[in-house]
Amino acid sequence: MGELKLMKGNEVIAEAAIRCGCDGYFGYPITPQSEIMETLMLEKPWETTGMVVLQAESEVASINMLYGGASCGKKVMTSSSSPGISLMLEGISYLAGAELPCLIVNVVRGGPGLGTIQPSQADYFQTTKGGGHGDYQVIALAPASVQEMNDFVGLGFDLAFKYRIPSLILTDGVIGQMMEKVIVADHKPRWTDAEIQKISGTWATTGKTKNRERHVVTSLNLESEKQEIHNHHLQAKYREIEVNEVRFEEFQTKDAEYLFVAYGSSARICQKSVELARAKGIKVGLLRPITVWPYPTVRIAELATKVKGMLAVEMSAGQMVYDVRLAVNGKIPVSHFGRYGGVIPSPGEVLEAMEKFIKGGK
Numbered sequence: 001m002g003e004l005k006l007m008k009g010n011e012v013i014a015e016a017a018i019r020c021g022c023d024g025y026f027g028y029p030i031t032p033q034s035e036i037m038e039t040l041m042l043e044k045p046w047e048t049t050g051m052v053v054l055q056a057e058s059e060v061a062s063i064n065m066l067y068g069g070a071s072c073g074k075k076v077m078t079s080s081s082s083p084g085i086s087l088m089l090e091g092i093s094y095l096a097g098a099e100l101p102c103l104i105v106n107v108v109r110g111g112p113g114l115g116t117i118q119p120s121q122a123d124y125f126q127t128t129k130g131g132g133h134g135d136y137q138v139i140a141l142a143p144a145s146v147q148e149m150n151d152f153v154g155l156g157f158d159l160a161f162k163y164r165i166p167s168l169i170l171t172d173g174v175i176g177q178m179m180e181k182v183i184v185a186d187h188k189p190r191w192t193d194a195e196i197q198k199i200s201g202t203w204a205t206t207g208k209t210k211n212r213e214r215h216v217v218t219s220l221n222l223e224s225e226k227q228e229i230h231n232h233h234l235q236a237k238y239r240e241i242e243v244n245e246v247r248f249e250e251f252q253t254k255d256a257e258y259l260f261v262a263y264g265s266s267a268r269i270c271q272k273s274v275e276l277a278r279a280k281g282i283k284v285g286l287l288r289p290i291t292v293w294p295y296p297t298v299r300i301a302e303l304a305t306k307v308k309g310m311l312a313v314e315m316s317a318g319q320m321v322y323d324v325r326l327a328v329n330g331k332i333p334v335s336h337f338g339r340y341g342g343v344i345p346s347p348g349e350v351l352e353a354m355e356k357f358i359k360g361g362k
Contacts, residue, residue, distance in 0.1 A: 002183040009149045009176045012184065013079065013105055013169070014039035016153035017051075021188040022103075023074035024052035026065035028084060031117040032173040033107035036079045049190055059084040063091030063104075070100035071217040073200030075157055075191070079105035082123050083114065085131075092166055093132035097219030099203070099234075101160035103153065104138070104168045107176040110342030118342025119173035121264060124319035127170050128293040135231060137238050138166045139245065140293040142263040146180035148290075154185065161199065163241055170292060172315065174265035174344065247290035248299055252278070256285030258358060259303060260350070261324050262313040263289045270313050272347035277354060284354060292320065300327035309333040311357050313350055316340050333357075 007015065013036050017025060027037045037055060045051035056062035062078045069076035080088065085106045095102055106127065110120040125131075127140045139159050141152045149171065156167035191199065197206055208214035221227040251271055253259065260270040267288040277284040287303060287310075289296050304310070309332050312321035321336040328334050337353035339345045 002185055004181060004183055006179055007146060007182050007184075008035060008179050009143075009146045009171065010035035010107065011039045012146055012150045012182050013153060014043065015184055016150045017077060018043060018045045018049060019185050019187050020154040020157060021049070021075060021190040022051055022077055022157070023190055024054070024065075024069050024076045025078065026052075026054050026056050026062040026069070026076065027078045027080065028056055028059050028062055030059075030081045030084045032109055032119070032176055033079050033081045033105065035176075036105065036107075049187075051190065059087040060091065063088040063095075066102045066104075067091060067095055067098070067100060070095065070102045071098075071205045073191075073196040073204030073206060075103075077103035077105070077153075077157075079107065081107045081109045082111055082120070085123065085126065089126075089132035092138065093130075093134050093136055094219045095166045096136035096138065096234075097134065098217050099164040100166070100217065101157070101164055102166050103156045103160060104166060106168060106170055108170065108172040110340065116342040117173065119265065119315060119344060120340060120342055121172055121266060121314050122316040122319065122340060123170065124292065124314070124316060127168060128295070128323070136234065137241075137293055138168045139163070139241065140168045140170050140291060141247075142170045142290060142292050143175055144264055144267045144288065146175065146178065146182045149175060150182050150184055159245060163237060164203065165237070165241070170264070172265055173342075242294040245291060246294045246296050246298070248296040249288040249290060251286040251288070253285035253287065253303065255283055256306075257283040257308050258285075258354060259307050259310045260284065260286045260313055260354065261289070261300065261310050261320070262286065263292055263320065265344070266313045266315055269345060269347050269350055273350040273354065276347055276351045282355070282358070289320075295323050295327070297323070297327040300324060301329065304328040304331045307332065309335070309357060311354050312336045313345070313353075314338045315344065
């Protein structure tokens with residue numbers, strides 16, 4: 001049934017974590033995502049569900065706490081914003097290498113460096129192209145509403161455990177700070193030890209007993225041949241995810257002659273730009289990736305046979321646009337429009353960029 005509330009995006013991340021049976025949150029404050037931990041502290045779930053909420057001494061500590069909790073088959077999560085995620089990248093690579101499920105939330109801010117606390121989408125490369133060392137991926141969900149901020153917590157955990165992979169919610173200060181009506185899910189109890197043994201017993205460190213062997217969780221393998229076999233296994237899993245878990249949304253694409261491609265808050269802006277364009281008789285549609293990894297490459301390639309051009313709209317200097325170009329593979333023109341450093345474009349600006357693109361500009 002759920003419950004209707006008016007909540008801020010960051011707040012609903014915390015609410016959804018409690019309600020989906022999360023075992024532990026380990027994080028460190030940084031704007032513009034600090035309300036996630038603040039809300040958890042106010043809610044005090046350790047008194048009602050037994051969920052652990054801990055402010056670690058740093059982002060490096062918090063991601064390694066996730067490694068420990070995930071090794072035990074627990075639902076564990078963290079959140080941060082751009083520079084904090086950078087500090088976590090070594091740990092995220094370890095989690096991916098050890099095939100440990102967890103949930104990470106990045107409420108992106110403008111950079112590079114300390115930058116600004118205003119919204120940005122400039123962490124796309126960091127999220128979808130590895131970020132840390134080695135050949136690995138994380139499942140990356142890009143919400144465009146407070147409702148999806150809520151929904152993607154449960155979905156992120158489900159996908160993480162299904163594939164034994166870190167899941168990441170890639171959002172920004174627009175979605176994190178805005179307030180909207182949201183239906184929050186009913187409370188689910190945390191898994192019991194018996195349920196963890198059933199769900200994660202083939203890999204989690206649940207202890208050696210007379211009836212089960214011990215499991216060693218590690219991403220270390222000093223024998224090159226064995227590490228290559230492990231890499232082949234990981235890549236096969238990533239190809240399976242690319243087949244089964246691509247998510248996207250289309251808006252007025254059936255008769256479109258040109259397309260916006262945008263995710264997250266930029267997609268919300270583009271949806272209004274589509275309406276403005278249609279009012280002027282310009283047939284424009286929108287393709288919104290919901291998973292930015294795995295990316296909707298196949299669908300974009302299909303649409304490239306039906307439209308005259310695509311404009312990638314991002315709050316960055318141009319990062320996702322490269323995935324659009326790879327999908328289109330030279331069939332039609334692809335251009336980019338972006339504001340960065342924390343500046344949010346208006347629907348009118350985006351429409352002007354599309355009109356310039358249609359006339360042959362870049």
